[in-house]
Every structure is written in structure tokens, then in C-alpha cells.
Amino acid sequence: MTGTPFDLQLLNFCAALLLLLSFAMLAQRRIVTLVNLLAIQGTVLLVATLLLAWRTGEHHLYLSAALTLALKVVLLPWILHRLIRRLRVYWDTEPLLNISGTMLIGLLVVVFAFGLARPISALASTATRNAIGIAVAVILLSFVTMITRRKAMSQVVGFLSMENGLFFGAMSATYGMPMIVEFGVALDVLVAVLVLGIFFFQIREQFDSLDLHHLEALKESQPINAQKGATHALHGDPGEGSPGSTVSGRTPAQKESR
Amino acid sequence: MEFLLLLATPLCGALTLGVFGARRWAPELNIAASLVTFLAACALTARVVSEGSLVVAHEQFFIDPFNVFLVTLTAFIGLTTSIFSRPYMRVEMHHERLSAPRLRLYHSMYQLFMATMLIALTTNNMGLLWVAMEAATLSTVLLVTLYRTPASLEAGWKYFILCGVGIAQALFGTILLYFAAEKVLGAEGVTALLWTHLNGVKGQLEPTVLGLAFVFLLVGYGTKVGLAPLHNWLPDAHAEGPTPISAVLSGLLLNVAIYAVVRCKVLVEGSLHSQLPAQMLMTFGLLSVVVAAFFLWRQRDIKRLFAYSSIEHMGIITFAFGMGGPVANFAALLHMTVHSLTKSAIFFAVGHAAQKAGSQLMENIRGLITLSPTVGWGLMMGSLAILGMPPFGVFASEFLILTTAMREQPWATPILLAALGVAFAAIFGRVQPMVFGETTAKRLPHPPALLPVFAHLAIVLMLGIYVPPYLADWYRAAAQLIGGE
Numbered sequence: 001m002t003g004t005p006f007d008l009q010l011l012n013f014c015a016a017l018l019l020l021l022s023f024a025m026l027a028q029r030r031i032v033t034l035v036n037l038l039a040i041q042g043t044v045l046l047v048a049t050l051l052l053a054w055r056t057g058e059h060h061l062y063l064s065a066a067l068t069l070a071l072k073v074v075l076l077p078w079i080l081h082r083l084i085r086r087l088r089v090y091w092d093t094e095p096l097l098n099i100s101g102t103m104l105i106g107l108l109v110v111v112f113a114f115g116l117a118r119p120i121s122a123l124a125s126t127a128t129r130n131a132i133g134i135a136v137a138v139i140l141l142s143f144v145t146m147i148t149r150r151k152a153m154s155q156v157v158g159f160l161s162m163e164n165g166l167f168f169g170a171m172s173a174t175y176g177m178p179m180i181v182e183f184g185v186a187l188d189v190l191v192a193v194l195v196l197g198i199f200f201f202q203i204r205e206q207f208d209s210l211d212l213h214h215l216e217a218l219k220e221s222q223p224i225n226a227q228k229g230a231t232h233a234l235h236g237d238p239g240e241g242s243p244g245s246t247v248s249g250r251t252p253a254q255k256e257s258r
Numbered sequence: 259m260e261f262l263l264l265l266a267t268p269l270c271g272a273l274t275l276g277v278f279g280a281r282r283w284a285p286e287l288n289i290a291a292s293l294v295t296f297l298a299a300c301a302l303t304a305r306v307v308s309e310g311s312l313v314v315a316h317e318q319f320f321i322d323p324f325n326v327f328l329v330t331l332t333a334f335i336g337l338t339t340s341i342f343s344r345p346y347m348r349v350e351m352h353h354e355r356l357s358a359p360r361l362r363l364y365h366s367m368y369q370l371f372m373a374t375m376l377i378a379l380t381t382n383n384m385g386l387l388w389v390a391m392e393a394a395t396l397s398t399v400l401l402v403t404l405y406r407t408p409a410s411l412e413a414g415w416k417y418f419i420l421c422g423v424g425i426a427q428a429l430f431g432t433i434l435l436y437f438a439a440e441k442v443l444g445a446e447g448v449t450a451l452l453w454t455h456l457n458g459v460k461g462q463l464e465p466t467v468l469g470l471a472f473v474f475l476l477v478g479y480g481t482k483v484g485l486a487p488l489h490n491w492l493p494d495a496h497a498e499g500p501t502p503i504s505a506v507l508s509g510l511l512l513n514v515a516i517y518a519v520v521r522c523k524v525l526v527e528g529s530l531h532s533q534l535p536a537q538m539l540m541t542f543g544l545l546s547v548v549v550a551a552f553f554l555w556r557q558r559d560i561k562r563l564f565a566y567s568s569i570e571h572m573g574i575i576t577f578a579f580g581m582g583g584p585v586a587n588f589a590a591l592l593h594m595t596v597h598s599l600t601k602s603a604i605f606f607a608v609g610h611a612a613q614k615a616g617s618q619l620m621e622n623i624r625g626l627i628t629l630s631p632t633v634g635w636g637l638m639m640g641s642l643a644i645l646g647m648p649p650f651g652v653f654a655s656e657f658l659i660l661t662t663a664m665r666e667q668p669w670a671t672p673i674l675l676a677a678l679g680v681a682f683a684a685i686f687g688r689v690q691p692m693v694f695g696e697t698t699a700k701r702l703p704h705p706p707a708l709l710p711v712f713a714h715l716a717i718v719l720m721l722g723i724y725v726p727p728y729l730a731d732w733y734r735a736a737a738q739l740i741g742g743e
Contacts, residue, residue, distance in 0.1 A: 119466045120437065139430065146423065155419060162426050170433045174440050177433065178451060180318070181385030185429070188392040192422065195396050199403065199414060206406050 007055050008127060014048040015131040018168060019110070022141040025161060026106050026148075027099050031089055034157045035080045041164050042072030049171060052128065060179050061171075067186050068167070076160060079193055087200055089153050097148050106141055113137035120173060128172035135172055138165030156196060163189055260305060261314055261321070261380070263298040264329070267291055268373035272366050279362030285344035288365050292333070292340040295372065299333035302326065307728070313382065317452055320382040323735035328517055329379050331595055335509050335602050336372045338710035342606045343368070343502035348704045349613050350500065355405055364404060364500065370397045371506065375514050384451045387518055388425070388432050391482060394511060395421045402499040413494035420491040421482055428478025434471035435525070438464045453521060460528030472526040472535055475519070476542070482515035484569045485542045485576060486549035496565035497618065501609030504561055508568045509602035513594050516572065520579055520740055539580030544670055546573030551677035554684035559618045560608050563688060564601065567644060570681055571597045574674070578659045579740070581666055587737035589658035592725075596651035596718050600643045603714035607636035610706040611692070614699035620688050625697030634693045636711040641689040643718050645682045651721030
């Protein structure tokens, strides 16, 4: 890395950290730690945004850094921690794949991501173009996290981590989206988490319990929708009706279509 | 001015109904807000017809022949659905399936949903389009779970997670689009996501990046269209939510999502100069038609049945847009119109039928015609219309699509015809005993509003027999816009 300015080295270091954090999320089964990892990811993103803002002198990046601080470092982890405490979901159940298997898939995904990002990096003129591959890898790894988890809560963390990856991708490819779009996206993410909170409380109200596994239990003994099995049969996993398998049921197809 | 009214009315309506949504007069207020929106849409249409395309609010919003017709359609169905929902929701309250706070939530979110769809249709900014699409999902998630039954919670969760993940792909596509556009339109980022500007320079956009972007955009917005194999959320969300929401989801949201796909396709096709986007649309469309036709056989729930029928029709429309060319685009636009009108009319009739029978399962709904001829005939006529029987408008558009397919993509015609035949047998065989025969239905405490059903069907009938010249010009202008130069 001789000849690379120090701030750029730091930026690349942040990118590497993001990738590591995604792998940590992939392996982590304790939900509280998962949320903490998400908060750290948000913080790294904040540092990267600030560095980039300082380096390029783009003022709107300071604004999006402020948005990151408010939303991803403070507000979202706080809401998620509150939800975890009130719903008492601390551990994820056994993932669909064991950890070493998941990690291997993760590695392949990273290779694929860099392949996917190569044409984009080649065309980019930003200082951070090498990080685009990492952003794509973070998005895809979050995808894997969502697929391999059964708990609704870990899927939500995966979802938010995917949003972080998208944000990082936009930042490293084009120094961020236009401000109006970034505000809109941030608003949507916030509303999404709030809606989700309400949603979880509806589940609690319905089942008179704080545990989310009812959401999965009800799917396996689906009382009125006899055709639910039919929907799953399309993907070859009849009887397995957890939200995890719903997502996974659709994903292979999605990957193919890519 | 009309434009401001168009977007502000549903937003104000959402706020007001968020406070007063449980009062006795709330349904009337809901209707009034929808009526004002519809009138504003009509005024806007009149202006676009006389003055041509409009660009407002620092170019963030624009109206051209393509989206103005969807705006009018959206506002019209929004109005009729609010008229239908007044007695429907009263009956639900009477059956104690809803409480006052949930009714308030329903009314408020209904207006918010209309607002997000109108923003999505009229925005010029591809980023805002994404934001509005996501907001449309979020405003309806809590409506799908309105009854708080286990099944509806499951449906809501599926809807949220699948559409959320899907639309995240679309965001990545949008980022790539911006990335390509920034090179051409300058790094200021002010105009680089505006569709009108992008359309102007689409020939210079980097083809590799745009090709990649289109894959993500199609998968993302395609999830919201309900294209197979990304359609899993759609039947659940339609079946478990309240019927007015099924009507607007099927009649409007899917249209808006297709609109987003088509806008992207125009840009990408201009950049790529290849058949790739068209082929992808045709493949997804055809796959949806086939998958939906065969799933239609396995349904027992009436709302799920018609939800799968929506997937089928979305497939037909996507296929037609994929074929491209003036005739296919014209037919696709016509099909969007008649499908929205017919499908929402069917859902209105189905809603009252399910309330009368006290069940959504088809085997429990029998002999509607003896107790309530209007609901029975509404369902029968609606089903015949959606199955493409002449002289309804669906026949005209499907006929156009099929004849174009015979000429341009002959391999696809037998697949389409077979799927349509399978769908016909599946739906007609189910609807016939529900309408005729011994009755199981009961009287409702509030008289149903069937005016919207017959108003929609009358328009569909008219479109099948005679498309007024100004409407035809309008479709042609829109088709030309999509078809490129």
C-alpha cells in the first residue's frame, strides 16, 4: 500500500472491516450480539462516510453521515434492543446450515461479488472504486444471513445489514445518491422498523406470548390454507413453512435470474 | 395546481383520518377525499391532453401521456373502492372483526397508500420512485394484518420481508443507474436520476452497467408485480387482508409496479440496443402465466383464486410489454386498464359474497343468485369478463396480444393459449356453482354498495365494443412513448 494516501488506506480498512463484520453476522447466533454487530457496522459506515466527505469535500456526504449516525448507530439498534428485551428473543435456533458450511458459502459469495463488481469498478472514477466489490459482497452476505436464519429478528438484522451494504455501494461508486433520495430511503428504513415493531407486538397480542417462534409454529400447522403446501411444493420444501424457508424458497430462483 | 391538489388531498386525508378515522362519518370523508383526488386527476388529464406533457416542482414530477392515464385510473378505482368499503367495513364492524382503532388505521392507511401510488406514478426521479414503491408496501403491511388472525400475520410477514428484500434489489439497480447516468449528466447529481433527462441521453449510457442494473430493477419491481417465481407474497396478502385492500392491491399496486418496470425498460433498451430486456420480460411474463394457470386449480379460497388470476394477467401484460412495438404496447396498456377495472369489480362482488356466506372457502359459498341477484350476477359477469369472453374489454386486449404474438413470437402462442384455457376451466368451474344452485347465504346488516361493480363492468364492456377516439389517441401516444422513437 505504499503510495496510497493515509486517509484512503483508512477507507480501505473500513471496507475490510465491513466485510469482516458481515462474516461475523453470518456466524453469530446470539441475537443481542447480532444487533450489536449491526450497530458496529453502522459506526464503521459512519467513519467511512466522514472520511470520504473530508477527502472529497462533498458537503452532502456530511449530511448523510449525520443521517447514518442518527439512524444506524443510535436509533435502529436502540429500537431493536428494546424489541429484543420486550419480546425476549435472545438466541436464534439452529441455523438451516451449520456454521462452517455457511462460511464456505459466504466465501464463494464474496468471490462471486467481486466478479460481479469488476465491470462497475473498472468504469468508476471515484477514489473508492475498489470498495464496490466489498459493498456487493456485504449485500449478498446479508442475503445469505437472511436465508439461513429462522428467527424473524435475525432476518430483520440481515435486512438492515443489506441496506447498509447498499448505502456503502452507493457511496463508493458515486459518492452517495442525491440527497432527496437518501432522505427518502432513510425515512423508509425507519418506518419499516417501526412497522415491524408494531407487527411484532401484534404477534405477541395474538399469541399472548413474547416469543416469536409462534410465528413459525403457526406456519407449520396452517389451519385454513390447505394450499399453502402447494405454494411450498413449488420450491420443493413442503411442510417447512418458517419465514426462513419462505425467503430461501424464493432465493435460488432469484440467483438464477441474475 | 391540479397536480398539487392530486398529491395533497390523499396526504391530508391520511392525516385527518388518522385522527377522526373511527367516527361515524369517516367513511364519507374517505369517499370525499377520494372524490377530490379523482376530480383533480381529471382536471390534470384535461390539461395534459390540451397542453402536452408537464414538468413541475424543479422537474421532480412530470406528467406525460403514459402516466396520466394510470393516474386517472388509479384515482378512479380509489374512488370506487372507497364507496365499496363503506358498507363493507360497516358489516365487518357489525360482525366484530374490527375495532374502532383498527378502522381508524384502515382509513388513514388507505389514503396514504393512494398518495404513495400517485407519487410513484408522477415522480420524475427514479430514486423517489423507489422510495414511493417501498412506502406503498409499508402502508399496506398493517392493512394486510388488520384482522390479526394467525394467517393474516403470516401473510403480512411474508409480504413485508419478500417485498422488502425484492425492493432492496431495485435500490441496487437504481444506484447502478445513477452510477451510469452520472458519467453522462455530470456529477452534480441534480439531474442524474430524472427520467426525462435520462431518456434524453439513454443512447450514451454505459450498456454493461445498464444491463446489470436492469436485472436488479426487474427482479426488484418484478417482486411487486408478482411475477413468478417471486410471487409468493401475493396470494397470501390478497386473501388475508380486508377485501377493499385486495381490490386496490390487485387493481392498482401491481399496475404501478409494472409501470416502474416499463419506465426502466425504456431506458435500458435505449442504451443496450439489444433484445435482452425484451426477452427477460417475455420469459418472466410467460412463466407467470403458466405458473398461475396451474396454481389456479389448487385453490379453495375464493380470494386466493382471483389473486392467482391477477398473477396470470400481470404475466400477460409483462409479456406484451416485452414484445414491444406499437400494437403490443397498446394492447398491454388496454389490458392494464381493463384488468384493473374487472379485477377490482370482482373483488367487490367477492367481498360481499364472502360476507353473505360467512366464509371465503369456495365450497361454503353457494347459490348467491337466489338471495342476492346483484352480487351473483356481478360475480358471474366479472368472471366472464376476466376470462376474456367477448364482448368485454379483456377479450379485445387479449386478442390483440395473441395476434401480435402469433406474428412476432409464434413459439409463445400455444403456451399462452393453453394457459388461458386452463385458467378458464379452473375459474369458470368454481364460479358457476357459487352463483347458481341451492343457497347458503345470509342477509347482511348493511346493504352492499354494488354500484362500483356494475360501473366498472360497464366501462370494461364499453372498452370491448368501442374505444372512444380520444382514449385511443391517448393509448397510442403512451404506446409510442414506451416504444421509443
